Structures are given as structure tokens and as C-alpha cells.
Amino acid sequence: MKKLFLLLFLLPSAALALDTPTSYIRSNVDAVVAILASPEYKDEATRDAQMQKIEGIVDGFFDSEELSKRSLGQYWRTFTPQQRDEFQVLFLELIKSVYLKKSVAYNGEVVAFNQEIIKSDTQAEVHTTITSPQLNIPVIYYMLRKDASWKVYDVSVENVSLVKNYRSQFQSILQKNSPDQLIAILKEKTNE
Amino acid sequence: MSKRILILVCVALAVFMLQGCAGKKTSPSLAADTAAPAAQNGDEYEDNGNGEPYPDSIEGFNRGVFSFNDGFITYVFSPFDTFYSGFFPQDIRNGFGNFYRNLAYPVRLVNALLQFKFDKMAKETASFALNTVFGVGGLFNVTRNMPALQSSPEDFSQTLAFYGLGEGTYVVLPLMGPSSVRDVFGIVADSFLNPLSLVTPDSARYALIGHDKTNAASAALPTYKEIKKESFDHYTSMKDVFFQYRRGLEKE
Secondary structure (H helix, E strand, C coil): CHHHHHHHHCCHHHHHHCCCHHHHHHHHHHHHHHHHHCHHHCCHHHHHHHHHHHHHHHHCCECHHHHHHHHHHHHHHHCCHHHHHHHHHHHHHHHHHHHHHHHHCCCCCEEEEEEEEEEECCEEEEEEEEECCCCEEEEEEEEEECCCCEEEEEEEECCEEHHHHHHHHHHHHHCCCCHHHHHHHHHHHHHC | CHHHHHHHHHHHHHHHHHHHHHHHHHHHHHHHCCHHHHHHCCHHHHHHCCCCCCCCCCHHHHHHHHHHHHHHHHHHHHHHHHHHHHHCCHHHHHHHHHHHHHHCHHHHHHHHHHCCCHHHHHHHHHHHHHHHHHCCCCCCCCCCCCHHHCCCCCCHHHHHHHCCCCCCCEEEECCCEEEEHHHHHHHHHHHHHCHHHHCCCHHHHHHHHHHHHHHHHHHHHHHHHHHHHHCCCHHHHHHHHHHHHHHHHHHC
16 A cells, blocks of 8 residues: 555646646646736836736647647648748747736636536537636637646637637738748737 | 609519529539648548638629728718717617617517527527626616527528528628528518517608617627728628628528
């Protein structure tokens, strides 16, 4: 029996794998909300430090490869490995900035976890509601597990998927432009 | 006179609808060579794996109206909204929104009935009763935080979808924005179920309907600006948001 306990202690990676999709989203959301609500960052001057700290969390939250693959759809195959790498970095940057701009507007909203749908060993959805004094916004996180941890590959707000929306736009751009041109447009956008 | 205009509008829309169907017929051949990569993506992505997933057979017209609307929002409505939002605080504007939403209960009830969604009828009725009685005639949405009473709103366009009618092509309406042919029929039909349509005299009815629309547009303005700022192709992004949102409602 003692040996069994010892074994459990020695297997942190196994414990990691037990992370459920909901607990993954919850711990990340809680961490961001804690930073947003912290009195440490009440002052406007500390805004940059606060955003940097949130950025650190958001960095590992998404699966940037899946995000990019799905947002490009069939065009992913027309990208060279270098173009893919470049696109991936820029697109994650863009998603992060969108996320950060939203969190600046944070005003005491509460996140409720409604449902977890395990589609398979490696695919899951976490359904949440963001509640503010004005309205309730349904938010769904779409997740994949490639190695130990779950990662988010798409988020939908009010049934509108972020990745699908960007894919519609990228497809309309790529019908008339080359991958390099799209990357240039993306660069311009992230520098704004 | 007004009946004649209505008939005219219906005929014009029927023509658009047919164009929408014609547009759809050509899409399978377009999709054929891109079908394989679509299957590689997750199953929830296969619906728009092809190049142009949303029907938009009058794109030239739509883009024209879209840029007119965008100009109107930027140069007319936005400045007006600064005044409107400054005059009525957020809580009051929310109250207006709650009131008009609560009042439109017959629209949601009848359309839930037409689709045999009895659980929704019960939820809508309970919400309406509680919000009317305890929310001062609907000014306060007291049921908002009751998970058991949450129900996505039904409308006539969704009823038509339930009976198998396709959405038709995408239509950008002047001032009213993104819509589909089926949605336009839906909006006209639903307006008769809205108690606001019974208000007399005419001037009071138009004033109330106008205020309802203005208040709703004011609430949606920040989201509009956000989408515009975050998009690469504003027109395509709005079209995508419209179809994703409407198709999402249909499924619920």
C-alpha cells in the first residue's frame, strides 16, 4: 500500500494527464481574473505590467498550430514550412491582442462553467457563460489534447466561432492574394 | 396603398430567393475539388470547408449597401449615439431593451408553438410573467440569472427553417444591416405579432418602433466597432458573423 502511494507521488506526468478540460479552462480563467481584479494593478501606470502578466498565461493557453491550420483551411497546404511558422507566430499574436483588449474592459464579470463535453480521448468542449450586470454571454472553448495537457484551438462567443470567422476572411483574401501578402497584412494588423 | 407596397416587396424578395437557389446549385461543383481537405479538419468544420460557404448572389448590391450603412453608422449614428448614450445612462438603456424584449413575448411564444417546442413555450411564459410582475412591466430582467428559464429566442425565420425553407441569399438591408431573404420574410411576419404594431395612433407606433430599433442599435454599436477593428475584411467578417449566429440559433 505504501509503495502505491510512493508511486503516485513519483508520477507527476500521470497526474498532469488527469487534468480535465474544465479544470484547465478554470485555472487559466481564474488566474487571469485574479490579475485583473488584483489591487496591485489598480494604478494606470501598472497597466503594462498587468498586461504582460496576462500575456504570459494566454501564451500557453492556445494551440497555435491548430489555430493556424484551421483558420487557413485548405490553404494551409499551399503555405511553405517557413510561411506556416511565420503565420503561426503572427496569428497567435493577433488572437492574444484581441483577448487582451477584451480583458482591459473587465468589469467584475463572473464566469460560470455549465457543461463539459468529452468528444473523444483527445477532443473536448467546455461551455461557459460570462455574466455581467448587463448580459449573459455564452462562450464555448474547443479543445484538443496532443500530449499531456489540453489546449484551446477555437473559442466561440454567442455561437460565432473565432477561427471560422477568420477563416472566411483569410479565404476571401487568399482568393486574390499570395500567402506572403496575407502574412504582410497580418504583420501590419499586429503592429497597430 | 401600404398593402400594395408589401406585395411588391414580397415579389422582389421572391426573385432574390430564386437567385439564391440558383447560386446554391453551382456550389457543389465548386466544393468538389476542395472536399478532401475539409474532411481533414474537425467534423464541426466541414460545413464551410469550401471557398465560398455563404450564399451571396447579389454581392455587388450588398457591398454597396454595406458601405452606405458603414458610412451612416460612422458619420450619423455614432455621433447621435454619443448624445443618446450621454442622455440616457446605461441602466436606463438596459431598461428600455428589457422592456421591448419582454413585450415581444408573443413573437417568441407563437414561433416556439409553430415548431412544437413546448419547453421553450413554458420557459418564455414563465419569464414573461416574472419579468412583467416583478420586473416592473419588464423594465428589469429578473429571470436573467435563472438558468432553468434561459431559452434562445424563436422567430418566424427559424420557423420557416424548421419547415425546410432555405435561407436564400445574403441581403444587406439599408440601415437594418445583414439579413437573408428568409429573415426578411421573418421580420415582416414577426412585426405583426409584436404588440407594438397595435399601438395607435400611427405616430406613436412609429415613435415606439423607432425607439426600440435605435436603442437596440445603440447597444450593438460597441460590438460593431470591435468587429470592424479586429477584421481584415470587414464585409466578409460581418457576413460570417451573421450566418454563424443565425445558423447557431436555428440549431437551438
